[in-house]
Amino acid sequence: MSARTYPTFTESERAELRARQAEINEYLYDANAVIEVASVLEYKFPRQMSTLWDLANSDREGLRRMLVVLHHHSNPNRVWMGGSN
Known part of the structure; x- marks a missing residue:
């Protein structure tokens, strides 16, 4: 071997x-x-999911900013590892 x-x-x-x-x-x-x-x-707003996927395909940085806001508002005590809260 x-x-x-x-x-x-x-x-x-x-x-x-x-x-x-x-x-x-x-x-x-x-x-x-x-x-x-x-x-x-998807659970709360099933019809709006197509808008999220359209955004994901067209504007990654915009999607990232939106996710920071959504993540912060859905769980303000959790630290967002991707940058600013």
């Missing part, structure tokens, strides 16, 4: 990989926030 080899990365490649991982983590955090808020909205 041969020893397993792993790729070797330069420092600049590592920095690029870390930046990409941070971008992926931010996207996943936003996606989880969308799911959390959407589940509440």
Whole structure:
């Protein structure tokens, strides 16, 4: 059985990989926030869900700002990890 080899990365490649991982983590955090808020909205306002999905497809930053507000008002004691409350 041969020893397993792993790729070797330069420092600049590592920095690029870390930046990409941070971008992926931010996207996943936003996606989880969308799911959390959407589940509440879907229950309370089923007809308005199409508007939320349209916004998600057209304006990600606008959606993020809206989620910050919705999240804060739905649970003001919880810290929003994505930035400002």
